[in-house]
Amino acid sequence: MLVASLHITSWVGKPLKRELEYVFRAPVRVENDTALVGLREAVRGAGQGYPIGLINSAFYLANGKRGDV
Secondary structure, three states: OOOOOOOOHHHOOOOHHHHHHHHHOOOOOOOOHHHHHHHHHHHHOOOOOOOOOEEOOEEOOOOOOOOOO
16 A cells, blocks of 8 residues: 655555556565665665675565664
8 A cells, every 4th residue: 555655646545566466467566765776786786796685695675663774
């Protein structure tokens, strides 16, 4: 469910994940922009080859709670 958006207000309250899965006919994971920037850098950017942020070679996304890195 999209909780808030300054730019696409008509999507607020809609089940974004479900609608994207329907359109793309594939599993979808919805994340915040900061988590995805970190993932992109680790996989395709300046973080390639550095194990920081990885646990057993897997990148873990945060859940927005205290202690997230």
